[in-house]
Amino acid sequence: MQPFVHLHSHTEFSLLDGISRLPDMVRRAKELNQPALAITDHGNMYAAIYFYKECMAQGIKPIIGCEVYVTENNRFDRPEGRSRERLKHLILLAETMEGYRNLVKIVSKASTEGMLYRPRADRDLLRQYSKGIIALSACIQGEIPQYILQDNMEGAKRSIEWYIETYGKDNFFLEIQNHGLPEEAKAQEELIKLSKEYGLGIVASNDFHYVLKEDADAQDIKVCISTGRRRAEVDRLKFPNDEFYLKSGDEMAELFGHIPGAIENTLKIADRCNVVFNFDEHHLPHFDVPEGETAASYLRTVCEREIPRLYGEPTDELMKRLDYELGVIGTMGFEDYFLIVWDYVRYAREHDILVGPGRGSAAGSVVAYLLGITGLDPLKYDLLFERFLNPERVSMPDIDIDFCYEKRGQAIEYVTRKYGQERVSQIITFGTEAARAVIRDVGRVLDLPLAEVNRIAKMIPNELGITLDKALQGKELKALYEADPNVKELFDFGKKLEGIARNSSTHAAGVVISADPLDDHVPVQNANDEGFVTQYDKDNIEELGLLKMDFLGLRTLTVMGDALKLIKANRGIDLDLDAIPLDDKAACDILTKGDTSGVFQLESEGITKLVMDLKPEHFEDLIPLVALYRPGPLGSGMVADFIDRRHGKKEVTYLHPILEPILKDTFGVILYQEQVMQIASAMGGFSLGQADLMRRAMGKKKESVLKAQRESFIQGSVKNGIDESVANEVFDLLVYFAGYGFNKSHSAAYAYIAYQTAYLKAHYFPEFMAATMTSFMQNMQKLTYYINSCKKHNVKVLGPDINYSERSFAVQDDAIRFGLGGIKNVGDNAIDRLIRERNEHGLYTDIVDFCKRVDNRVVNKRLLESLIRCGAMDGFKENRNQLLHMYESAQAVGAKEQKDAAMGTMNLFGDMEESVDFIPVPNVEDLSEDDKLKDEKEYTGFYITGHPLQGYAKELEGLFELGALVENPEQYDGQTITFGGLIENKSDRMTKRNEVMSILRIEDYSGAANVVAFPKVFSQSQQFLAVDMIVKVKGRVDADEKGVQIIADRITPLKVNYGQAKQVAIHIYSQYDTPENSEALKRVLTSTAGSVPTSLYLHRQRKRINLPPNMCFDPSDESIRAIESILGEGSVEVQ
Secondary structure, three states: OOOOOEOOEOEOOOOOOOOEOHHHHHHHHHHOOOOEEEEOOEOOOOOHHHHHHHHHHHOOEEEEEEEEEEOOOOOOOOOOOOOOOOOEEEEEEEOOHHHHHHHHHHHHHHHHOOOEOEOEEOHHHHHHOOOOEEEEOOOOOEHHHHHHHOOOHHHHHHHHHHHHHHHOHHHEEEEEOOOOOHHHHHHHHHHHHHHHHHOOEEEEOOOEOEOOHHHHHHHHHHHHHHHOOOOOOOOOOOOOOOOOEOOOHHHHHHHHOOOOOOOHHHHHHHHHOOOOOOOOOOOOOOOOOOOOOOHHHHHHHHHHHHHHHHHOOOOHHHHHHHHHHHHHHHHHOOHHHHHHHHHHHHHHHHOOOOEOOOEHHHHHOHHHHHOOOOOOOOOOOOOOOOOOOOOOOOOOOOOEEEEEOOOHHHHHHHHHHHHOHHHEEEEEEEEEOOHHHHHHHHHHHOOOOHHHHHHHHHOOOOOOOOOHHHHOOOHHHHHHHHHOHHHHHHHHHHHHHOOOEEEEEEEEEEEEEOOOOHHHOOOEEEOOOOOEEEOOOHHHHHHOOOEEEEEEEEHHHHHHHHHHHHHHHHHOOOOOHHHOOOOOHHHHHHHHOOOOOOOOOOOOHHHHHHHHHHOOOOHHHHHHHHHHOOHHHHHHOHHHHHHHHHOOOOOOOOOOHHHHHHHHHHOOOOOEHHHHHHHHHHHHOOOHHHHHHHHHHHHHOOHHHHHHHHHHHHHHHHHOOOOHHHHHHHHHHHHHHHOOOEOHHHHHHHHHHHHHHHHHHHHOHHHHHHHHHHHOOOOHHHHHHHHHHHHHOOOOEEOOOOOOOOOOOEEEOOEEEOOHHHOOOOOHHHHHHHHHHHHHHOOOOOHHHHHHHOOOOOOOHHHHHHHHHOOOOOOOOOOHHHHHHHHHHHHHHHHHHHHHHHHOOHHHHHHHHHHHHOOOOOOOOOOOHHHHHHHHHHHHOOOOOOOOOHHHHHHHOOOOOOOHHHHOHHHHOOOEEEEEEEEEEEEEEEOOOOOEEEEEEEEOOOOEEEEEEOHHHHHHHHHHOOOOOEEEEEEEEEEEOOEEEEEEEEEEEOOOOHHHOOOEEEEEOHHHOOHHHHHHHHHHHHHOEOOOOEEEEEOOOOEEEEOOHHHOEOOOHHHHHHHHHHHOOOOEEEO
C-alpha cells in the first residue's frame, strides 16, 4: 500500500457539506496505512481537539489545520451593495505550537473582525501570524487556481510571489487535485509549470468530505438539509461526482504518481508538523488579594470569618474538615478559582441578585458553604467533598451557580468588566441530528409525504439515548422497513447522518475566564448577541486547562425574590428563607395533598404522584425525591420498594451491619453516588478519593477496570473481617446502583429550593402565586394554569386597575391584582410614569384627572383605549362605553393643560381654569357582557370579569380538560378525547383537492389547543364553526416532541337549544344496523312522541326515510341519550 497523507479534509464540523465522523475517518486512514491525517474544516477549528485526541487514541499523527476564506479587501470592510464577494480558499497547517497559536489567532480574528456571511481573513492577518504555518494553495476555489482559470497568469504569479514572501519557499506548496473535473486538469497543468518556475513543492490532495465512496449520496442529502433544498431540485448546490472520499495511497498514486513530489511531499509535510497539546496545564486567572496576603492565606481568612455566622462555635469536626479541604485545594492550586467564584457570588448577593443554594457536587464542600457559594451545611447532610474535588484525580472543579434568571446577565457583565472582554467568553455547543429529527429532515429532502414522515417519526420512541438502530428493533417499524423501499431508504440515509453536527449555538450557561486573552489558547467567534463564544465546546475547554463556570438562570429564584418583596410590601415581614423551620407541617401537607402547582421541580404529574405516595414530613424527605424521579430508578422498581420501606410495609434489611449507618436514611436502598463511595470506604477500606474513582469506573462499565476494582474491594473487605461472599454480593449491588446513583449534593440543594417554594406557597399563597404568575406573564397557557390554581384556593384574581395595579401581578388584601405590564399597547415608560405619579400625588379621580396628571407624551389615544377596554378604568363612575366616548376629549384637555403649564400661561387667566375641566358624560348604555369579555381577552389575553363558558358548567362536567395537554402531551398521543370550549381563532385553507378544511384554536377554562377539521368534518359542522361559538369536540390527540394538535372526528354545539330545533336526523351506521336495534328504536320513538320532523339515515343502504308524524319526537338530553344508547354516540343530529 503506497504511503500517503491527506492534508485537505472536511469533517462533519464543516457544517454545510461535510459528513466525515472523526472516529471513522481516523480508523480508515489507519486501515490504509496512512501515518498521519490533517483536519481542515471550512473557516473553523471546532473539532481540532476531538480530532487530536481521536488520532492519539488510534495511533495516528494529527495535523491541525483549517481551510480559511481569504478576502481581497480589508477584513474590516463591509462592502455596500448586493453582490457577495467570492472568497478564495487557502489551506493552513500548524507546523509547530507557535503555528497552532497563530492559526488560532487567524481563525479567531477572521470569525470576529472579519465576519460577513463567512469568516474572512485578509492579507494583513495572514502576514501578521505567518510563523510556524505551512500553507497550501487549496482546491480550484483557491486564489492561484482562480487566476489560472481566468487565464490571468500575471495575477497568479503576483499571488505566488506574495505567498512566498509571507511563508517562505519551504512553507508554501502548490496543491493539485483530480476528481475528473476539466477545471482541475487545466489548473494542474499550469500549477506544475509554476512550481518549476518558482522552485515550489507540489502536493496532491483529495479534499474529502466523506469517508467512503458509497457515502456520497448521504453527503448530498446533508448538503440539501443544510441549504433547505430537496434532492429532486435541479438548481442547487451539489458535488459533481462521488470522488470526494478518503482515498487510499494507491488510488492517489494512480492519479498523481507521474508528478514528481506530489505524493512524497504529503509525507514530508506530515513529518514536519508537530503540534502537541499539554492537557495538564491550567490557565486560571489570578485573583487580586489584599496586600500581605497570598491566595491561600486570604482564602482561609475569608472562610474563618464566616464560621461564627454559620456555625457559632468552631468544632473539632469542622476545623478538621476545613483544614483538609483547604489542603486539597492548595495542593491542586485552585485557591484563585474559589476566590473568583466567591467574589462574583458576593457581588450578586450585594446587588440584589438571588443566588441558589448550589447545584451539582459543589454542595459537598465546607469551603464553598463558608464562602456563600452554596447554601447547605455539608456536615449536617453528610455530603462528601471527594465527590466534588478528588485529591487522587486532578481535574478542574466544577462549580455551577444558579442566578435569578432576569439578572443572570448582570453577573456575567461583572466578570467581563473585572477580567476584561478579551479574557471572558461564552461557550459553543453543537446541535446534532437526533433520531426523530434526522428522519424528518431526510424525509423533507426526499420529498416524501409529510403526514407519512410524521407518522414514521412518531414510531421512534421519544426517550433519552434512542437511536435509529434501537428503534428498528420495534416490531412494527422493522416490518415497515423491510416491506417499504421508501422507508428503507429514509432510514438508511438517516443512519448515516444520525448524530452528526447540525449547527452551532451558545451553551445556555457556560462562561470561560482565562488568565490571558482567550485567543492565545482557543479560537473564538462572535456570539449571537454580544461578546464572544469559544469554538471549542465545554469539555475541550476544560481539557486545555481553562476555567469554565456555569452561570445558570433559574426562574424559581426570580419568583422567590419577587415573593419576598411582595411579603415585605404587603405584610411588613422580612422573611429569611434560610431560617424557616425544616419540618413545617403546612408545607409538607400541601405536598402530600398533591397541591404542587408552582413548587420547584415537583409540578409534573408523575413526580406529584410520587410526593403524595412519599408523604414528606421534613425537608430531608424530599432529598431522595429528586434522585428517585428519573427514568432509571422508575423503570427498575426501586421507587415502589423505597416507598414501601419508608412506610414500614416492607422490612428494611442490610447485607452487613457496617452498611446500616450509611443506608439508614434511604431505608437500605443505595440511592446516591456518595453512598457508593462511603460503602467502598467503610467495607473495602478505600480512601474516599479511590472510592470516587471506583464509582466513575462503575458508571462507565469497563470490564477490565471493574475486575481490578472488585479484587481490591474484596481484599479490603476481608481485611475488615467481612466474608468474601458478602463482599461480592455488595460489590454486585454497587455496580447495579452506580448506573442509577445520583449526586446527593445536587439532590439536597434542589430539594431545598423545592421545600422553600412549598413553604412560601403554604404560608404566603397570594404573594407566592403573584410572583409565579409574573414570571410567566408572556406564557398564556401557564398563566391560565396558575389562575385556575388560585381559583381552587378561593383566591380571587382581580383585573388591572390604574389605581391599584403595579407593573407585575401584585397582592391587594387577599386577592391578586393583574399587572399593567400584561396589557396590550401599554409600554414600560407609560407604566413607570403612571405609577410614580399615583404614588406621589394620590389616586386618580376620573379620566380627566388622569390625563392632566400623567405626562401627555405617554398618554396617547391607543393607551387610553386599551386601559378602558381591559377594565383598568372600571373604578371610575362612568361605564366603559361612556369612557370610550370621552377619552379623546379628555386627552386633548390634559395635553392642553400640560402645554399651558409648561409655557406659564395658566396663572394669567386663573379664573378660567374650571371651564376646561368639565367634559359632558354621554348618556349611553354600557357595553354588553359579551363585548366586555371579548375586549378583556383581546387586551390582556384573559377573561377577567367573567368567562364565556360560565353558563356551561353542566355540559362541561366530565369532559377532558385541555390544560392536561400542557405538561406532557405525548402520553395522550393517539387517544380519543371529548372536550368543550370556545373557538378563539379559525383559519380556513384549501386542500390539494380544492376542499375546505379548517384549523381552529379552541379554549376551555384550563387551557387551549389547535383542532384540525378536515373537509369531511368541516362540511358536517360548518354552521357551528365561527369564532366565539361554543362547541363540543370529539377527536384524536396527535402529539410528538414538537407539539400537539387534535384531529376532530365530530364537532357539535356544546349546548343545543332544543326548543328551536327544526328537524332531527337519526343515523343508523352499518355496525348498528340490526333487526334488534330497529325494534328498540321503534319502541323509543313511539313512547316519546313529539312534533319535530324526524328522518332516518340508513348508511348501509345509503337511503333516507322521513318518519311518519306518530314517530317524530321532541329532542332533549334524555331522549337523545336513549337513542344513542342503542345506535352509538353521535347518532342523533339536531338541526
